[in-house]
Amino acid sequence: MxxxxxxxxxIALLCTWCSYAGAxxxxxxxxxxxxxxxxxxxxxxxxxxxxxxLKAFADGADGVLVSGCHFGDCHYLxxxxxxxxxxxxxxxxxxxxxxxxRRFRMTFVSASEGAKWATVVTDVVKTIKELGPSPIKEFSx
Amino acid sequence: MAEKKKAGTKKPExxxxxxxxxxxxxxxxxxxxxxxxxxxxxxxEKQRIGVFICHCGTNIAGTIDIKDVEAYAKTIPNVAHxxxxxxxxxxxxxKKITDAIKExxxxxxxxxxxxxxxxxxxxxxxxxxxxxxxxxxxxANIREQGSWVHMHDPEGATQKAKDTIRIAVAKAxxxxxxxxxxxxxxxxxxxxxxxxxxxxxxxDLAAAGIKTYLVEKSPSIGGRMSQLDKTFPTLxxxxxxLTPKMVDVGRSPNIELMTYSDVEAVEGxxxxxxxxxxxxxxxxxTFAEAEARxxxxxxxxxxxxxxPPCPVIxxxxxxxGMKPRKAIYINFPQVVPLLYTIDWDSCIKCGLxxxxxxxxxxxxxxQKDEFVKIKVGTVxxxxxxxxxxxxxxxxxxxxxxxxxxxxxxFERLICASGPTGxxxxxxxxxxxxxxxxxxxxxxxxxxxxxGKPYCSRFCCMYSLKHxxxxxEKMPDTIPYLFYMxxxxxxxxxxxxxxxxxDEGAKFIRGRVANILEDxxxxxxxxxxDDTLLNRPxxxxxxxxxxxxxxxxxxxxxxxxxxxxxxxxxxxWLLEAHPKLNPCGTTxxxxxxxxxxxxxxxxxxxxxxxxxxxxxxxxxxxxxxVELDPYFALCIEExxxxxxxxxxxxxxxxxxxVEKEGRKVMEVTEAKCKGCGSCGGFCPGGAIWxxxxxxxxxxxxxxxxxxxxxx
Numbered sequence: 001m002x003x004x005x006x007x008x009x010x011i012a013l014l015c016t017w018c019s020y021a022g023a024x025x026x027x028x029x030x031x032x033x034x035x036x037x038x039x040x041x042x043x044x045x046x047x048x049x050x051x052x053x054l055k056a057f058a059d060g061a062d063g064v065l066v067s068g069c070h071f072g073d074c075h076y077l078x079x080x081x082x083x084x085x086x087x088x089x090x091x092x093x094x095x096x097x098x099x100x101x102r103r104f105r106m107t108f109v110s111a112s113e114g115a116k117w118a119t120v121v122t123d124v125v126k127t128i129k130e131l132g133p134s135p136i137k138e139f140s141x
Numbered sequence: 142m143a144e145k146k147k148a149g150t151k152k153p154e155x156x157x158x159x160x161x162x163x164x165x166x167x168x169x170x171x172x173x174x175x176x177x178x179x180x181x182x183x184x185x186e187k188q189r190i191g192v193f194i195c196h197c198g199t200n201i202a203g204t205i206d207i208k209d210v211e212a213y214a215k216t217i218p219n220v221a222h223x224x225x226x227x228x229x230x231x232x233x234x235x236k237k238i239t240d241a242i243k244e245x246x247x248x249x250x251x252x253x254x255x256x257x258x259x260x261x262x263x264x265x266x267x268x269x270x271x272x273x274x275x276x277x278x279x280x281a282n283i284r285e286q287g288s289w290v291h292m293h294d295p296e297g298a299t300q301k302a303k304d305t306i307r308i309a310v311a312k313a314x315x316x317x318x319x320x321x322x323x324x325x326x327x328x329x330x331x332x333x334x335x336x337x338x339x340x341x342x343x344x345d346l347a348a349a350g351i352k353t354y355l356v357e358k359s360p361s362i363g364g365r366m367s368q369l370d371k372t373f374p375t376l377x378x379x380x381x382x383l384t385p386k387m388v389d390v391g392r393s394p395n396i397e398l399m400t401y402s403d404v405e406a407v408e409g410x411x412x413x414x415x416x417x418x419x420x421x422x423x424x425x426x427t428f429a430e431a432e433a434r435x436x437x438x439x440x441x442x443x444x445x446x447x448x449p450p451c452p453v454i455x456x457x458x459x460x461x462g463m464k465p466r467k468a469i470y471i472n473f474p475q476v477v478p479l480l481y482t483i484d485w486d487s488c489i490k491c492g493l494x495x496x497x498x499x500x501x502x503x504x505x506x507x508q509k510d511e512f513v514k515i516k517v518g519t520v521x522x523x524x525x526x527x528x529x530x531x532x533x534x535x536x537x538x539x540x541x542x543x544x545x546x547x548x549x550x551f552e553r554l555i556c557a558s559g560p561t562g563x564x565x566x567x568x569x570x571x572x573x574x575x576x577x578x579x580x581x582x583x584x585x586x587x588x589x590x591x592g593k594p595y596c597s598r599f600c601c602m603y604s605l606k607h608x609x610x611x612x613e614k615m616p617d618t619i620p621y622l623f624y625m626x627x628x629x630x631x632x633x634x635x636x637x638x639x640x641x642x643d644e645g646a647k648f649i650r651g652r653v654a655n656i657l658e659d660x661x662x663x664x665x666x667x668x669x670d671d672t673l674l675n676r677p678x679x680x681x682x683x684x685x686x687x688x689x690x691x692x693x694x695x696x697x698x699x700x701x702x703x704x705x706x707x708x709x710x711x712x713w714l715l716e717a718h719p720k721l722n723p724c725g726t727t728x729x730x731x732x733x734x735x736x737x738x739x740x741x742x743x744x745x746x747x748x749x750x751x752x753x754x755x756x757x758x759x760x761x762x763x764x765x766v767e768l769d770p771y772f773a774l775c776i777e778e779x780x781x782x783x784x785x786x787x788x789x790x791x792x793x794x795x796x797x798v799e800k801e802g803r804k805v806m807e808v809t810e811a812k813c814k815g816c817g818s819c820g821g822f823c824p825g826g827a828i829w830x831x832x833x834x835x836x837x838x839x840x841x842x843x844x845x846x847x848x849x850x851x
Contacts, residue, residue: 010517
């Protein structure tokens with residue numbers, strides 16, 4: 001095991017209308033990206049409680065990605081804005097407890113931005129690999 | 142895992158709640174939905190989930206090790222059965238699901254295949270046919286977000302598939318029975334935009350017996366097509382084939398025409414859209430409006446007596462500014478409705494028009510905008526396009542050199558009813574040009590960041606038509622066409638291309654690098670690389686016509702946001718599926734027609750309009766529509782009545798009500814769209830989001846991070 005390349009555990013929470021559709025579009029276009037991200041689909045990033053992100057980190061996630069529609073493009077008018085506000089709070093909390101806030105990212109990928117989704121995932125995986133395993137995981141061992 | 146159990150116990154609570162507050166009031170909800178059936182997924186009940194893994198031919202199986210994934214799936218907690226098949230969406234594939242539900246007494250199903258955005262409805266139906274509630278189904282996307290994007294990493298893709306299935310099983314284990322709500326559909330439709338697509342859609346809807354509101358922002362219907370002279374490849378006169386339709390629209394008893402109007406606000410959902418229309422003040426009364434004011438026999442009859450005395454002169458937009466109009470005007474003779482309009486920005490309110498109008502008393506200089514509320518079941522957006530401002534490509538000198546014009550200006554010049562009576566002239570001196578250069582792909586297929594990356598689709602063909610018109614009207618004039626590729630893809634289009642070649646137009650394959658003016662003669666030098674002869678060319682011409690790209694109309698962004706419709710990266714409105722649902726959008730009940738979805742020639746625009754009209758009429762004729770049962774529910778024991786959620790709801794679906802001496806939140810289910818803005822916030826965790834409930838989402842997170850291998 002030790003010899004093998006370390007695989008980060010990254011979870012992505014995606015809204016169904018924009019980012020999940022964008023991820024599907026990347027698939028249709030066969031745009032390749034690293035397979036290290038697992039996806040949970042919700043209707044809107046406005047559905048996301050900040051506790052979901054914290055729960056993921058407490059469970060040992062090395063990285064969390066939240067992705068929704070661009071501002072002004074939300075299927076539910078302003079759900080993404082409401083979600084984003086909460087997610088900024090998570091960022092601030094992470095900073096204050098000494099957890100590198102680069103482990104958590106919120107992005108905005110529309111249903112027509114398949115290529116952007118691939119870029120986002122590639123970049124997130126790269127960042128997390130650079131940061132290494134989550135200290136929370138080490139702590140709970 | 143402990144979390145998961147806890148999550149499980151929460152559920153019956155929510156259930157109980159649901160039935161409790163379902164009982165009183167709210168008739169529409171009561172009518173159909175005896176709330177989701179009694180709990181069958183209590184934490185005590187053993188979950189038996191069936192997992193079905195699709196090969197999708199080699200689409201999935203070519204990358205992902207299906208056998209390995211299936212063997213793994215059998216080890217996931219709660220999985221009672223796992224199977225694989227070539228194509229689960231096929232009839233025998235679906236039969237596997239229905240049979241297994243009965244044979245293995247499954248409580249839920251998971252299909253690992255393509256995206257739920259594609260086949261979720263299919264497998265929900267199969268699950269239902271097997272005897273389960275269709276919402277006991279969850280999809281694991283291992284194709285669009287698996288095999289297709291990790292083709293070079295089969296091991297990684299296989300591992301991801303296993304995790305994705307585990308996550309799906311965790312959710313499926315906690316899913317509840319849900320019953321979609323059926324709501325009645327208003328027997329009326331709204332069409333926004335009255336170009337050829339909007340008019341066709343409205344005519345079709347009206348012919349199908351549906352009351353149709355047709356809203357157009359300019360004073361007359363007709364759109365871009367009414368500005369054209371001839372149409373390719375048949376060379377029909379554009380006005381001649383369009384005006385009968387315009388007249389039909391004006392006459393149809395089922396169409397309520399609202400010109401010079403904007404959509405101001407939209408509320409509601411499929412079947413029940415409440416739309417506010419701003420009817421801008423024409424400043425001129427129709428017969429009906431005059432009648433309503435008690436002016437018998439009054440109102441505008443289009444006589445035009447008001448026009449000559451008006452002292453204000455402005456450029457006529459319809460004629461691309463090449464003809465003057467007054468502050469009280471009609472843009473062209475065939476306007477529908479025939480009603481003069483006052484341009485408030487330039488009107489000086491001198492009152493001369495009022496005097497000229499006399500007894501008809503049709504002019505009201507103090508008229509105010511009016512707001513009208515309508516209720517419709519479905520909506521078609523047909524909001525068209527604008528010309529790309531080609532002056533942004535400064536190398537071609539539009540708006541800098543007088544004799545460089547764009548193709549829409551050419552259309553007006555060559556049109557017999559246009560500013561020159563159909564004579565092509567050089568704007569600098571009024572002379573007839575002896576040579577004309579057409580620059581195709583002007584701003585289209587442009588990756589410099591200045592123009593548009595897409596092909597505007599009809600410029601090749603109308604430029605061929607322009608060349609033909611020049612040869613026909615001015616035999617001594619030579620048309621030069623500078624093209625990148627000649628895209629003549631439609632019915633009889635390629636034949637038309639050959640015809641124009643035979644007629645003597647000169648074709649030069651090469652993008653024009655720049656255009657310079659000879660200051661003395663105002664002639665233009667067109668520089669390009671002839672890529673067929675592999676040599677640079679410099680051709681001196683009298684007139685240049687830029688076949689400018691098209692772009693979404695200026696009001697597209699505002700309009701689409703009103704209706705919650707997305708756009709693609711280039712700004713065109715986004716269809717629900719580019720191939721199989723080109724008229725639909727992701728907002729149920731809102732459809733697209735014509736160029737607002739992407740560049741289309743007239744036949745394609747009309748075809749898409751007929752498609753949209755057909756799609757928009759289906760829910761109306763059916764009379765009712767099923768809504769996803771994803772609404773929010775209040776867990777009253779947990780609700781502190783703080784009311785934070787009430788302000789978060791974009792649909793005013795939530796309210797605080799008094800129950801048993803304290804305030805608790807209540808949801809109006811028909812208004813709730815299930816976005817979860819409230820559920821994501823509630824500090825007490827008192828809001829249960831159907832199908833996306835907190836325990837379900839937490840179970841998914843836990844299943845990935847705490848369960849299984851990796």
